[in-house]
Amino acid sequence: MRALVAMSGGVDSSVAAALMKEQGWEVMGVTMKLWQGPGGEAPTAGCCTVSDAEDARRVAARLDIPYYVWDYTEEFMSGVVGGFIDDYLTGRTPNPCVECNRTIKFSRLLAHADALDYHVVVTGHYARVTSDGGRYRLWRGVDPDKDQSYVLSMLGQDQLARLCFPVGDLTKDQTRSVADRLGLRTARKPDSQDICFVGQGNYREFLAGQGVAPTQGPIIHQDGRLLGVHHGITNFTIGQRRGLGVAVGEPLYVNDIDPDAGVVTVGNRSDLAVDEVTVEDMSWVDRPVAGSLLAQYRAHGRAVPSEVSLEDGVAIVRFAESQEALARGQTLALYLDEEVVGGGIIRTTA
Amino acid sequence: MFGPGRGTIPTMLYLDHAASSPLRPEAWAAMEPFRLDVYGNPSGSHAISRRAKNALEDCRDLVASLINADPKEIVFTGGGSEADNLAIKGRAFAEGRRGAIITSPTEHDAVLMSAEHCSSFGSVVTYAKVTADGLVDPAEVASHVAADTAVVSIMMGNNETGVRLPVEEVVAGVKAAHPAAIVHTDAVQGYVSERVDVDALGVDLLSLAAHKFGGPKGVGLLYVRSGTPLAPLVHGGGQELGRRSGTHNVMAVVGMAAAMAALEEERDAFRTRVMGERDAFESTLNELMPDLVVTGAGAPRMVQTSHVRIPRVRNEMLLVRLDRAGLAASAASACQSGAATVSHVLEAMGMSPALARECLRFSFGWSTAEGEGARAARLVAGEAGALR
Numbered sequence: 001m002r003a004l005v006a007m008s009g010g011v012d013s014s015v016a017a018a019l020m021k022e023q024g025w026e027v028m029g030v031t032m033k034l035w036q037g038p039g040g041e042a043p044t045a046g047c048c049t050v051s052d053a054e055d056a057r058r059v060a061a062r063l064d065i066p067y068y069v070w071d072y073t074e075e076f077m078s079g080v081v082g083g084f085i086d087d088y089l090t091g092r093t094p095n096p097c098v099e100c101n102r103t104i105k106f107s108r109l110l111a112h113a114d115a116l117d118y119h120v121v122v123t124g125h126y127a128r129v130t131s132d133g134g135r136y137r138l139w140r141g142v143d144p145d146k147d148q149s150y151v152l153s154m155l156g157q158d159q160l161a162r163l164c165f166p167v168g169d170l171t172k173d174q175t176r177s178v179a180d181r182l183g184l185r186t187a188r189k190p191d192s193q194d195i196c197f198v199g200q201g202n203y204r205e206f207l208a209g210q211g212v213a214p215t216q217g218p219i220i221h222q223d224g225r226l227l228g229v230h231h232g233i234t235n236f237t238i239g240q241r242r243g244l245g246v247a248v249g250e251p252l253y254v255n256d257i258d259p260d261a262g263v264v265t266v267g268n269r270s271d272l273a274v275d276e277v278t279v280e281d282m283s284w285v286d287r288p289v290a291g292s293l294l295a296q297y298r299a300h301g302r303a304v305p306s307e308v309s310l311e312d313g314v315a316i317v318r319f320a321e322s323q324e325a326l327a328r329g330q331t332l333a334l335y336l337d338e339e340v341v342g343g344g345i346i347r348t349t350a
Numbered sequence: 351m352f353g354p355g356r357g358t359i360p361t362m363l364y365l366d367h368a369a370s371s372p373l374r375p376e377a378w379a380a381m382e383p384f385r386l387d388v389y390g391n392p393s394g395s396h397a398i399s400r401r402a403k404n405a406l407e408d409c410r411d412l413v414a415s416l417i418n419a420d421p422k423e424i425v426f427t428g429g430g431s432e433a434d435n436l437a438i439k440g441r442a443f444a445e446g447r448r449g450a451i452i453t454s455p456t457e458h459d460a461v462l463m464s465a466e467h468c469s470s471f472g473s474v475v476t477y478a479k480v481t482a483d484g485l486v487d488p489a490e491v492a493s494h495v496a497a498d499t500a501v502v503s504i505m506m507g508n509n510e511t512g513v514r515l516p517v518e519e520v521v522a523g524v525k526a527a528h529p530a531a532i533v534h535t536d537a538v539q540g541y542v543s544e545r546v547d548v549d550a551l552g553v554d555l556l557s558l559a560a561h562k563f564g565g566p567k568g569v570g571l572l573y574v575r576s577g578t579p580l581a582p583l584v585h586g587g588g589q590e591l592g593r594r595s596g597t598h599n600v601m602a603v604v605g606m607a608a609a610m611a612a613l614e615e616e617r618d619a620f621r622t623r624v625m626g627e628r629d630a631f632e633s634t635l636n637e638l639m640p641d642l643v644v645t646g647a648g649a650p651r652m653v654q655t656s657h658v659r660i661p662r663v664r665n666e667m668l669l670v671r672l673d674r675a676g677l678a679a680s681a682a683s684a685c686q687s688g689a690a691t692v693s694h695v696l697e698a699m700g701m702s703p704a705l706a707r708e709c710l711r712f713s714f715g716w717s718t719a720e721g722e723g724a725r726a727a728r729l730v731a732g733e734a735g736a737l738r
Contacts, residue, residue, distance in 0.1 A: 028670075033689040053687035066673065069689035070666050074703060115667050115737050116674075 092329025153343025239325025430559025449500020506540025512655025
């Protein structure tokens with residue numbers, strides 16, 4: 001049986017490849033080149049650097065598996081980066097990692113694995129897949145600090161049938177000790193933190209670099225007062241407190257962005273409270289589920305009790321307790337205890 | 351500790367000679383004594399040094415005679431890229447100037463990036479237009495030449511597509527308009543299949559890389575016509591008449607000279623054999639895949655290269671299948687990380703990125719055996735078919 005391992009050059013996917021090899025799979029390593037600078041140059045920081053690919057290549061050599069770098073920069077630019085920019089322009093808060101998983105890793109890469117007769121695609125995500133009477137189930141990784149099931153919540157049966165997440169059964173420390181035991185050079189490599197294409201700069205600089213021209217507009221208080229002028233709605237995300245450029249003697253938070261009018265509305269912390277969200281583009285691991293579920297709306301956030309009802313493919317999620325600073329565009333994942341049941345994109349908050 | 355990897359050495363059908371050719375046995379036979387026995391620095395004065403110096407100068411005499419040059423016109427370099435860099439930057443910056451550069455967008459990156467570097471210091475770079483078949487118009491190239499032109503650089507044969515450019519006509523056109531203008535050609539690929547006579551070509555500068563024709567990697571040469579001012583890139587001990595400092599890699603130079611001699615020895619047979627296999631590859635593949643498109647089909651092509659587009663087959667995927675099936679080929683254009691990129695050459699020829707991603711290069715060489723062309727074609731057709 002053949003396994004294609006998506007190797008980023010980090011320790012998790014290095015160990016994933018090693019574990020598959022130990023289990024007797026015929027393993028191939030692939031680094032997906034997703035991003036390059038405007039002149040085609042490889043990034044020097046963040047993910048997808050030449051040095052990351054080099055680490056992956058050296059690990060693959062150590063494991064004695066074939067290794068390739070495949071170029072997905074065009075798909076990534078049009079699908080993920082384009083969506084990222086659009087989201088900011090329309091006052092939403094994007095989650096590019098989810099989008100990359102959805103449009104590239106678990107669609108394009110899976111299709112390419114198929115074309116090459118690879119039975120499964122393997123990644124270094126901290127999540128678990130089990131099969132139960134021919135149905136596949138998706139669970140949180142055993143390490144609560146590293147769990148990445150949130151960014152996988154858009155996966156369905158067809159994809160899960162062909163995916164393996166071998167480090168989902170390990171804690172990060174255990175992953176590192178496997179890498180140590182096998183002498184992999186990535187054993188002590190720090191985790192990547194940044195959005196790969198934004199790198200160490202901030203997303204505002206990135207947007208400016210992509211030619212997103214800021215348009216001025218008013219900053220208005222919830223109570224109707226005009227507080228000042230902003231230099232582009234893309235500088236703001238819901239819940240933002242710093243860098244508002246207005247001072248009225250009390251802490252203020254962005255609680256609404258109107259892209260059409262170009263208006264940023266701020267208010268007190270209490271104005272950020274959200275009791276209910278509608279979630280579109282719902283994807284279900286197995287079948288639609290409603291009722292009492294746990295909802296998680298940030299990659300490393302807490303899952304909170306909620307009551308879910310379904311209407312015309314839209315999930316209405318009512319939180320048991322008010323939540324703060326939910327933004328349109330964010331992914332919301334639904335869990336039944338430790339099990340992922342589905343996920344979608346927040347469209348409205350109330 | 352420095353092993354090439356575990357497992358057995360793959361026995362592959364090797365059709366990536368344009369990337370690098372295996373070392374010719376004649377080259378290794380000449381190099382072998384230098385492993386331990388000829389270790390002196392050729393710039394020294396004692397008997398040990400003299401042995402190295404003599405070998406070096408014998409090589410210079412030999413390679414000069416093979417391309418109809420004077421030995422003093424040969425500058426040994428650390429490969430083809432360095433030779434191209436020296437030609438472009440060395441000319442642009444010669445005599446304290448920031449001279450203008452005329453080239454074309456299908457040149458090797460060693461030329462293009464050098465030109466871009468010079469441009470950041472004030473050199474004006476002009477790019478001649480390229481046709482859909484990858485050719486330049488000699489008259490157009492000549493029309494760009496002016497009194498401040500430091501160098502015109504047009505390659506002999508394209509490393510990706512295998513298209514043979516009209517260098518002779520470019521030289522004639524340029525020199526007719528401006529007799530003092532200096533013309534460089536990157537003959538790294540062209541020399542593999544064609545004898546080079548620098549006077550017949552008429553060029554002033556010409557780059558070669560040993561490993562493309564069965565010499566070792568990391569060594570090449572720049573032919574510099576006598577009386578051509580050139581600023582060095584590497585300053586230091588003044589080797590190569592001040593044009594390239596640094597202690598010589600004598601063993602590598604010996605390997606290059608021996609490989610050149612071996613190539614010239616079998617020049618006609620090489621052309622016949624390699625072209626036969628290349629043509630058999632293309633005709634067999636075309637029979638099996640009638641929608642095959644040969645790049646540069648309307649232009650003269652070097653005999654050793656087949657650059658083809660297989661519609662609806664992504665080149666990265668086919669390369670993996672071919673690798674697994676034991677055939678080494680290439681997408682011809684790769685980034686530092688090794689990913690196939692959309693080639694600047696195909697882009698300049700007007701090909702869309704989507705079509706460029708369906709292109710592969712198969713390149714034949716001195717070790718290509720009879721029947722390999724047709725065998726490779728059947729293999730490619732089978733693997734490409736599986737991807738459709």
